[in-house]
Structures are given as C-alpha cells and as structure tokens.
Amino acid sequence: MKLRLGLPKGSLQEATFQLFKKAGYNVSVGRRSYFPTIDDPEIEVLLMRAQEIPRYVHEGVLDAGLSGYDWITENEADVVEVADLVYSKQTNNPIRLVLAVANDSDIKEVEDLQGKRVATELVNVTKKFLKAHGVEAAVEFSYGATEVKVPHLVDAIADLTETGSSLRAHNLRIIATILQSNTKLHANKAAWEDDWKREKLQNMSVLLLGALRADAKVGLKMNVPEDKLPDILAVLPAMKKPTVSKLVESDWLAVEVVLDEKQVRDLIPAIKRAGAQDIIEYALNKVIP
Structure with a gap:
C-alpha cells in the first residue's frame, strides 16, 4: 500500500522540499519531472499546481496533499485538515x-x-x-x-x-x-478512514510540525560555576526549565536550554556577564512537544 501525496509545484516547491528534508524526508525531482522521488517507499509523490491539489484530494485521486487554505476554500473541497503548516515561499508568515x-x-x-x-x-x-x-x-x-x-x-x-x-x-x-x-496538510475523507493511511499522515504531521517549530528555536549550552547558577537562571529562558548537570570532579555545572532564536542575540552577552563560559548555540531540526 502507498500513500499518494500531492506537493505544490512552483513558488512554494523549494520551501516545501526544505521543510520535508528537516522533517526527515528527502524529496528530489528532475527539472521537467512531475514525479519526485522520496526516500520512503510507502509514499508516492506527485507535483502539481497548488490550486489543483485540493480538488484532486477531494475527488480521491490523491490521498492527501499540501495546499493553501485559500485554494481549499476556492475549490470548495470537502477534506480533512491534518495539520496547519505556517510557512510560505519567503517567510514563515501566513x-x-x-x-x-x-x-x-x-x-x-x-x-x-x-x-x-x-x-x-x-x-x-x-x-x-x-x-x-x-x-x-x-x-x-x-x-x-x-x-x-x-x-x-x-x-x-x-x-x-x-x-x-x-x-x-x-x-x-x-x-x-x-x-x-496557511498551507494545510489535508486528506481525502476515505483515505482518513483507512487506519494505515491515517497513521501515516499523523506521523508525517508530527514530523512536519516539529520541523516548523524548530525553525524559530535554537539550543544553547554553557558551563557555569556553581555559585553563579542563580544569576544565570534569573535571566535564562527555556521551553520548560533548563537542564542542569554537574561536570565530573568539578564545581562547574553544564546548563542547556531550548529557546526562541530571536532571544539569543541579547541573551548571550547577558549570561556571559553573569559568569557563563564555553557558550554554544546550535540549530535544531525538530521540536516535538
């Protein structure tokens, strides 16, 4: 069994391929081809205009697809919304x-x-x-x-x-x-009723949403003297709470957080002044709550 998936060709194509790559799917296509390859043998991908995808999903030609809410509405397509994917060709804004x-x-x-x-x-x-x-x-x-x-x-x-x-x-x-x-991962109703296809789409949704969350966040790790930890924690944001672990045979601690990338520019100088050393910022591929 295969999941037949429509992806948008044109202005949104590159952003979509990049999103799928961060989610763990490698999609590639020749310059003139409408049939990309994907490193998941259970998925068959077709490239077509975003305007047409909701109609083909609605009619059952495709099991699922990615297209904007605008085109789903324009086509009056009766489909199941699997995931709301806030990304576009230039920014991550609707x-x-x-x-x-x-x-x-x-x-x-x-x-x-x-x-x-x-x-x-x-x-x-x-x-x-x-x-x-x-x-x-x-x-x-x-x-x-x-x-x-x-x-x-x-x-x-x-x-x-x-x-x-x-x-x-x-x-x-x-x-x-x-x-x-926004771009919607949406499914044909009959495909959604199929247990295997629904689970396949739900798994894809988790990975795609995780990749989008990671776009706006980074990881930050540092070494901190034990007596400076309260000062660091006073200024250090985190998704929940920072991870703190003791360095071997030392009075130093390793502190690690995941936070919004836009916070880092002002935060790094602040934690440096508060006593943090060996500060490392790193990119994330996926963030799954």
Whole structure:
C-alpha cells in the first residue's frame, strides 16, 4: 500500500522540499519531472499546481496533499485538515488574499466596489466576500500578472500577498483582507478512514510540525560555576526549565536550554556577564512537544 501525496509545484516547491528534508524526508525531482522521488517507499509523490491539489484530494485521486487554505476554500473541497503548516515561499508568515486598488483611486472601502470590475485567480472566494458585504461587482478570472491590470483593465484586484512589496511596487493600495491562508496538510475523507493511511499522515504531521517549530528555536549550552547558577537562571529562558548537570570532579555545572532564536542575540552577552563560559548555540531540526 502507498500513500499518494500531492506537493505544490512552483513558488512554494523549494520551501516545501526544505521543510520535508528537516522533517526527515528527502524529496528530489528532475527539472521537467512531475514525479519526485522520496526516500520512503510507502509514499508516492506527485507535483502539481497548488490550486489543483485540493480538488484532486477531494475527488480521491490523491490521498492527501499540501495546499493553501485559500485554494481549499476556492475549490470548495470537502477534506480533512491534518495539520496547519505556517510557512510560505519567503517567510514563515501566513499569506493574505487582499483587495487592492490604485493608490490614486477613489475607491476607499469594499462598498465602493459596487458595479466595478475585479480581477483575481480566486473567483469564488472573492464573489462570496463581496456578496457578504452587499456588493455586486464583475469578478473575472485572471491568468496572471494581476497587479498590472489596475487601473487600465479593472478597477481592483483580489490578490495573494506575503509581504505586500509587490503591491507597493505596482502603486497599489490594500482596502481589505478577504482571508488569511496557511498551507494545510489535508486528506481525502476515505483515505482518513483507512487506519494505515491515517497513521501515516499523523506521523508525517508530527514530523512536519516539529520541523516548523524548530525553525524559530535554537539550543544553547554553557558551563557555569556553581555559585553563579542563580544569576544565570534569573535571566535564562527555556521551553520548560533548563537542564542542569554537574561536570565530573568539578564545581562547574553544564546548563542547556531550548529557546526562541530571536532571544539569543541579547541573551548571550547577558549570561556571559553573569559568569557563563564555553557558550554554544546550535540549530535544531525538530521540536516535538
């Protein structure tokens, strides 16, 4: 038996492969291939556009896949969410589907789109959002280069953004956020009812989430004189409590913690002043609570 898994091809592909590598799966693919190899003989991987994956999962062509909540919603796919994976092609932040207009447009809020023309790749989601705000507008499918269509072809766009830099570069202004989207590991309902496939997906979920947690954390170890330990512990954060062990035939202690990477820059000088020596910072592959 094999688990048939769809992974996104395109802008999210490299970030996805890196995440799987940290989780313990080595995935590789030729430049023109849609059938990657993976070092797990129980998994069969297909590469396809993220937009299509939820539909194929919903229809049972795939057992499971990775795609954004935006595309699951757009396809109205009735699937099981296995894991919420907060990562994207540039950062670990969620992406947003936003309504944007030209900087000098008279359109200030959603209601101003009444009777206007909107271009987007997510037609169904955009139509539902506008309808919920009592707005009737012509929503048309965009095949790409959506930002350049304002204001010459359409009055507004509904587009995905991660940092907003591309919108700003095209002199566009956001007037509303339609939804926020993370990548979801999602499964076909029949596959989820299968004991073997469900366990396989649950195991994968644990490893992928562990790899994502590790992205924001590091390990820190140091040697500390026994009489300086209270001073060190006073400033040293940890996931729970620091690990403290005695060095052999010595009045020194080894102290080890896992903490947020963003804390380390200010912390290392502080613990050095407090008496810590032999300080080592190291990267983590997975953090499993």
